[in-house]
Amino acid sequence: MMRFATLSLLFLILFHGSPIKAESPIFLDTGNDRSAYAPNSEEDDTLLPEYIVEDAPTENLIYLAFENLPKKLYIGQIFPVTIKVTSLMRRNPYQITLHDGENVELIKEPEEIAPRPIAHLTYYFKALGPVIRIPDFIVSYEDDPWKTYTLPGEKLSAVRLNPPKDFCQVLAHNLELENFQASAFKQKNNILALQLKISYGNFDDFHLNGAIRQGIDSYSGDINDTTLFYYAVFPSDVEQIRFSYFNLESNRYKTFEIPIIVKRSSVSTQSDLDPQESEFTKFKIAATIFFIALWLLLWIKRKRWTYLVLVILASAYLLTYLMPLKKVCIEEESALYLLPTPQSTPFMRLSSPIMGQEMNRKGGYTKVRLPNNTIGWVKNENLCTH
Template structure:
């Protein structure tokens, strides 16, 4: 064992003296070589380099900007629980602005199966706005538009992502008018002669919170909206439909959103003729029903005359006089009026009525009715319409 340790010690000393010399080993006592630049100048140069580095802008090491404070918050409120295809429904958006004096605008985009019926163009700058938008459902799968709020100067923009809704598709009856409304009332109606073979039926309806523009009458070959007034909450609608002579009744229905059911209207088509003094007249040949009234009235007059001759009761002359006056309203010829050239005839006597004919020459027609602004006339070709009173000839 001792011999082995002595052998290892000899090998170690041999390797030490064979590969290392005193001259090659650097000494810690040797002074370093002198610097070419004085210490004072080096310090000055280093300070200049440091200042130059501080002056340079390094985008990678610059401090991140503080995120801008959110100034507007949007929330969708009052979403309907049930929607039908074709229905007009409201969506209320609550907008909270921390900068309440700064005006902003709201834009809608990228909706699916919806039409915007009513939006807000003028929005007051205030802390909280609740804006109700009205949409019309066009399909069962609905995606509301994205609501984007933008300051008028374009500096900030906030948005609410779209919301998906599902609408129910109705299975309506054949007489369905296409209207879904909270309520619909028939205010008035009137039937009058349109031409030799057709009558025109005018309806005045009040539609509460409904899609009144989709209203249609069944079984008519010509129809349309004559005029309307109001807003989405309540609209008074004047509508017309042209039906062939001999059709005695029109039926139509609408879907009541409050009662969740269809409600039906039945309207008789009766072409009336009143007294000559008011000149609300129609041509006796325009309707078979009018002919029947003339024949029936004449028959009663002859019957009462026969009974009066036999009994001499004074009640019969009174009945005969009343029936004769009624009969004369159909037999006395209508007054002729002159219509100026380049005159437009309208279907109904309203401000926004539908024009259906234009007279390019001066024409003589029969006066059938008159009010403060319009005169109802029957043309030589038996077409009936309304003209403005200023379009009548002065002579």
């Protein structure tokens, strides 16, 4: 009986540990840093290796989806991509970044992304190649930018056009030629200014074949309604230009023909681009001369002073058109602009001071005619002070 009790006590000591507390731990010499395995009574959880700690699953707070992806595209076309964003944190603002697109150029993104439960956001891209990959849309809340939600980009195909020789490189839902104006530009050259209205088109690719020099002067509006002011210099023997664009609504090319008829009045303000304006000026001069002659005959015949007064007034009015233009001095290195606007393109720069004729003033600009009949706008600050 005594032997059985002794064996039982030894069994408990071996499997449940000794009731005596050790003063210091005992380590096996394995060559590793022993301090990493030392117990810590204050932070027991630090004894667990990191690789066995698992993150708890988190709930998606943002859901993303594409809407209305285009089914047919052409290279060079501007096309919309709309995404649907469902945010469970309704009042939390979020931000969207784009990443890893192929053969596309971002043209326009939403001006404002307001926090709301469901948002439909439209981005505009330009197709640059036959195989397109829309970028990934990466969304995150502004107060937690490290947690992101990704909508992977989609692949699309674009068709290359087989355009006519006069193609202006523009694909648009609509293009209208609102005004045009031709004028002398240096010697043996004319400059043509166009005012175009383009809807959903790649207006920055506009190009006229055969021009010596050309470019965008300025533009206004947005992608769905752009007003473009364009200039091109042609040899003076070119009497007409022709260009076509591709209409995305009808899937057909539409053509414009523009006669290059040099007018007395040249490129000035946007309203001056009306090709009928100089013709109307000639009509007013002819009509004034007719009435002067008529009233003068009536005064000679009837001797009424009323007719004489009318003759004097009409003659003064006529002198405003026929009197010589005022001379102005333009400083060296001054730029000549197509339009009197800050966004206008300088088309030439003077290499030396020169005298010109003042034709008009608008804002901080003066319209001048140079001795070689070149006409443009110069800043008032570039006029000589002496």
